[in-house]
Amino acid sequence: MAEIARKVFSKPKSMKDKPFHFCPGCHHGIVHRLVGEAIDTLGIREKTIGVASVGCSVFLYDYFDVDVLEAPHGRAPAEATAIKRVLPDSVVFIYQGDGDLAAIGTAEIIHAANRGENFTVIFINNANYGMTGGQMAPTTLLGMKTATSPYGRDFRREGYPIKMSEIIAQLEGSAFVARGAVNKPANLNKTKKYILKAFEYQIKGMGFSFVEVLSACPTDWGMTPVEACEFIEREMIPYYPLGILKEKKVPDHL
Amino acid sequence: MYYEVFIAGAGGQGVLLMGNIISYYAMLNDLNTTFMPSYGVEMRGGMTHCTVIISDEEIGSPVLQEVDNVVIMSPFASQFTTMVKNGGILILNSSLVKSHQCEKENVTILKQPFNDLALKAGNSKITNMIALGYLWGVTKPLPFDEKLLQQAMLGILGESKKKFIPSNIEAFIEGYQLGEREKI
Amino acid sequence: MEEKKIFEKGNIAIAMAAIAAGCKYYFGYPITPQSDIPEYLSRELPRVGGVFLQSESEVAAINMLLGAAATGARVMTSSSGPGISLMQEGISYMAGDELPAVIVNVSRSGPGLGGISPSQGDYFQATRGGGHGDYRTMVLAPHSVQEMWDFTIMAFDLADKYRNPVIILADGMLGQMKEPFVTRMPEPIPYPPKDSWALTGAKGRPGRVIKSLYLGHLELEKHVWKLNEKYERMKKEDTRWEEYMLDDPEIVVVAFGSAARIAKTAVKVARQEGYRVGLLRPITLFPYPYKRIRELSEKVEKFLTVELNAGQMVEDVMIGVGARSKVYFYGRPNGVGSLPTPEEIYNEIIKTLKNEKVPVNEF
The missing domain is CATH 3.40.50.970 (Thiamin diphosphate (ThDP)-binding fold, Pyr/PP domains)
Structure with a gap:
């Protein structure tokens, strides 16, 4: 019996054996896992420092067995900047949602990227404020109904959904920028590679690496998990195209 | 021992440098001293002034309402003639300050054309040092010692501007001798 | 060094x-x-x-x-x-x-x-x-x-x-x-x-967290305590303060920072003229030297607070003094040209001594 029992699935070693608190069908858990797998693959658990943001991702420290600092809303890029500057041999990642990164923390992410800070950003774009109950985010699609855009987002009132990856990619300081999704296996596998690559960029000292992940929030979207995955495919990906937006080949030097 | 002076002029005239040197010289004499500059939105050309106090006791306020000795280097700063105390000394740079008002009593008003004196010496940049020497000769904050003055100038100007010190000292002495001759 | x-x-x-x-x-x-x-x-x-x-x-x-x-x-x-x-x-x-x-x-x-x-x-x-x-x-x-x-x-x-x-x-x-x-x-x-x-980095140890979020039952209260x-x-x-000419004072001037510096000159002049005035200068503003003010208030009837504002620290002086003494205030709430002079503060000391000022802690 023992010979044929082969373990095919386990939690990454860099993660704690703790069930996620996320809602059924939420993609946070999957992305957490991809980050954990990247840390394991690169063997960097003992020098990784994560920065958690405010939102559903705040409990990062409950799931990762690495050092974690909790940042105020939107400010994680500032904390990460300092940690990496003080401890240049550490591997620093921040994990932010769209309210955190694309609204209240726009200044911090833009300037960290523009300075070419050598850390990795995982940006969860689920088109709404998940934790506070599904209010409109800067990334909410046009026409999408949320708790604070009950008539559907109208560009004349609320402006347009913001494309953060495109903004980050055009800044001189960014080194690697990609947008992925985890709504189906093919997309998930690509996203996994982006995340791994983002960490590799940091380890090689290439500069700012940024991976946006289109994520489902079935609870706040009022959908089943399957419907939410289909929504990403049908509505989000056409507006937020997937793929690598930028990959520098060599680090910048003066 | 107590001494106070207020120096005002236009930015770029080296008014703050004058005050700095007096204070630094006092420090070299192991005295307490404060140097309070004006600071603000104006950069070059704006009005600037400083208050210097020297004392062998603890100095309270570095800012004074009225001052024993006042130097006015530019017409911009003429409004500060009111800073002088009754019975105090008011020194005016008569190359630029053509008219003045001072309603205080018993003020000794001394006029010297510092810019013209500097131009005559062939170096417009030493105007402030002639004025400083003159102030020193008239008001004698501390005994003049050339070595200490050199040290004070080096302390303020730094190594990179060391080469200007001899000409500054020369200008200072010219002003100093002029000041010493004043009968007050 | x-x-x-x-x-x-x-x-x-x-x-x-x-x-x-x-x-x-x-x-x-x-x-x-x-x-x-x-x-x-x-x-x-x-x-x-x-x-x-x-x-x-x-x-x-x-x-x-x-x-x-x-x-x-x-x-x-x-x-x-x-x-x-x-x-x-x-x-x-x-x-x-x-x-x-x-x-x-x-x-x-x-x-x-x-x-x-x-x-x-x-x-x-x-x-x-x-x-x-x-x-x-x-x-x-x-x-x-x-x-x-x-x-x-x-x-x-x-x-x-x-x-x-x-x-x-x-x-x-x-x-x-x-x-x-x-x-x-x-x-x-x-x-x-x-x-x-x-x-x-969690080298040879479990991961650590630094946070201020406490959502569990009674967790935050425990943290705040x-x-x-x-x-x-x-x-x-670590409560610190400086005492200046505080021997047997009839009036205590309380001031910190720049205001204290200006007040020192005024206090010195007043002392030279024979007035029994001293200065208490809080060095730590939190923690505040309430206890020392309390002790002084058992012997001194008048406290004059001098600040470069419209009256903030004076509230702490009132806390320290309680109902034992009278608290007076002199403030210059900043702005170009409004830094008080030693003469001004000296005049306030004299006015306070002559009962020409109204205490701020008589409600």
């Missing part, structure tokens, strides 16, 4: 002292009248293997401070009024996170954009926590360039001792004025090692 006598601005004394205290990291944003500090450190920190970073805002600066402090590094920022307001969010988080750091406020006048002249209008903000939530920061108030140096070094020790932000509350006058000061090392204040909590124990310890162990 070799002791030297230096003639420099208060701002430069702070910047130099930070390096002497082992601070290698500075994050900040320019604002008058403190920009000499970032300018100096941008030049000098790289020379000692440190990092100077000009942030995009004071909001970012304080969060960089938070990040650096979380690694156990000594770190400082400096700003003035409006910038310190923007930093309050981060200061609150740092207090909740129990992170040590030094925050310098070379304050200017407000509210709003106000002006750049010296002011003590940030007293409440500094001493009452400033940001949201139930916390305090330690506040040191220098009144000379020498103290700008001394207190900066002390501030790092005190921050580490309590794992709490320490604020140096100076003002434009102290920042811009030059005075000779000695680059001496004050008596070190012992503090516990940081290796039990600093985030440095724990923080409060530190503030109580600060009161017992």
